[in-house]
Amino acid sequence: MKMLNDKWLAALVAAGCIAAVAAATYGCGTGSGAMLPILCWGVVLAAGLFWGLTTRRVWRRLSERQRYRFLFWSYAVPFFAAMPTVELLFAETLPQFDRLGLKLATAAATGLTIALIYDFIHKNRQNMRKKIVAGNWKMNTLPAEGVELAKGVAAGRSEVCACVNFIVCPPFTHLAMVAEALKGSDIALGAQNCAAEAKGAYTGEVAAQMIAALGCKYVILGHSERRQYYGETSETLNKKMAQAYANGLTPIYCVGENLAEREAGKHFDVVKAQIEEVVYNLTEEQFADLVIAYEPVWAIGTGKTATAEQAQEIHAYIRKVLADKFGAAADACPILYGGSCKPSNAAEIFAKEDVDGGLIGGAALKAEDFLAIGKGFAK
Numbered sequence: 175m176k177m178l179n180d181k182w183l184a185a186l187v188a189a190g191c192i193a194a195v196a197a198a199t200y201g202c203g204t205g206s207g208a209m210l211p212i213l214c215w216g217v218v219l220a221a222g223l224f225w226g227l228t229t230r231r232v233w234r235r236l237s238e239r240q241r242y243r244f245l246f247w248s249y250a251v252p253f254f255a256a257m258p259t260v261e262l263l264f265a266e267t268l269p270q271f272d273r274l275g276l277k278l279a280t281a282a283a284t285g286l287t288i289a290l291i292y293d294f295i296h297k298n299r300q301n302m303r304k305k306i307v308a309g310n311w312k313m314n315t316l317p318a319e320g321v322e323l324a325k326g327v328a329a330g331r332s333e334v335c336a337c338v339n340f341i342v343c344p345p346f347t348h349l350a351m352v353a354e355a356l357k358g359s360d361i362a363l364g365a366q367n368c369a370a371e372a373k374g375a376y377t378g379e380v381a382a383q384m385i386a387a388l389g390c391k392y393v394i395l396g397h398s399e400r401r402q403y404y405g406e407t408s409e410t411l412n413k414k415m416a417q418a419y420a421n422g423l424t425p426i427y428c429v430g431e432n433l434a435e436r437e438a439g440k441h442f443d444v445v446k447a448q449i450e451e452v453v454y455n456l457t458e459e460q461f462a463d464l465v466i467a468y469e470p471v472w473a474i475g476t477g478k479t480a481t482a483e484q485a486q487e488i489h490a491y492i493r494k495v496l497a498d499k500f501g502a503a504a505d506a507c508p509i510l511y512g513g514s515c516k517p518s519n520a521a522e523i524f525a526k527e528d529v530d531g532g533l534i535g536g537a538a539l540k541a542e543d544f545l546a547i548g549k550g551f552a553k
């Protein structure tokens with residue numbers, strides 16, 4: 175909630191200070207009565223500071239459901255505690271206020287209102303996150319076929335909600351031609367990888383600078399196939415991320431566990447480590463320009479999809495791991511699901527609160543299917 179971020183905390187402190195000074199000034203002019211208002215404002219200031227700092231610390235560690243309860247109690251209880259003051263001040267105008275039931279009801283209503291306001295802000299914030307459907311063509315299509323595919327996607331794009339950001343990631347060899355085919359459309363271009371170095375004697379590598387020059391806006395990094403078959407480690411990925419940012423590319427950073435890890439119940443630890451070892455090294459500015467793709471290796475190209483609940487569970491976990499480092503900015507980071515996502519299951523998976531779209535392999539090779547997946551987001 176906004177009230178809990180740094181700006182609001184600072185505003186609270188500032189308001190408290192101003193009020194304390196005002197009270198002191200007023201008090202000085204009225205002789206011995208000065209002590210009481212100063213003391214009151216001192217208490218208000220200290221309580222505000224304490225409340226702000228503790229809630230900020232606790233807040234990040236809470237799940238969504240706990241946050242509602244937390245808000246309810248952290249407003250209702252202090253409000254109830256403040257009732258004697260209200261009674262004192264409005265004793266004449268509100269005589270019935272001394273009834274306990276009325277006090278309790280007012281305090282509960284206050285807590286509930288704050289929790290509902292949070293719910294409203296939170297829901298809108300989720301809707302404000304970028305919705306992304308990205309196609310990872312892998313090592314498929316010849317250049318001319320790729321151009322046709324891209325044209326097909328561009329041609330049918332208007333049937334899908336304008337709120338969906340489409341990205342296609344063809345092989346390096348097709349980038350220039352596909353960029354040309356996508357001209358005039360809002361479909362973005364991405365590459366499937368980039369080199370860890372800026373340029374030089376690295377035979378067979380393709381630099382981030384080169385793909386950016388061809389019109390790419392995105393680059394997939396850390397895909398499980400690259401980790402598995404080409405030995406990509408967090409160390410290399412840190413360098414690749416740096417190259418991507420240095421050239422104005424947005425990384426689509428992939429994380430995900432394999433079957434053995436899932437069966438051993440280690441999936442949370444695996445994605446946590448993949449995030450900590452790479453994403454935690456980003457600056458806040460870089461983090462604001464990052465897309466994460468959760469792709470369980472056991473679901474990639476196998477036809478086995480994670481259930482919508484499994485996806486939501488781990489996406490929410492990923493967002494929490496991101497929030498532990500980057501705080502509220504984690505709410506704005508799109509987290510895509512990948513792994514046998516197709517027209518028949520996209521809508522159910524995308525409907526989950528922390529799923530912001532998909533990274534699509536096989537089904538991205540047919541314009542019709544790829545667009546149908548985009549329709550998983552209601553128009």
Ligand code: PGA
Pocket residue numbers: 310469473474475476512513514515533534535536537
């Ligand atoms: P899939 O691949 O949709 O074919 O399972 C997804 C990916 O690896 O990005």
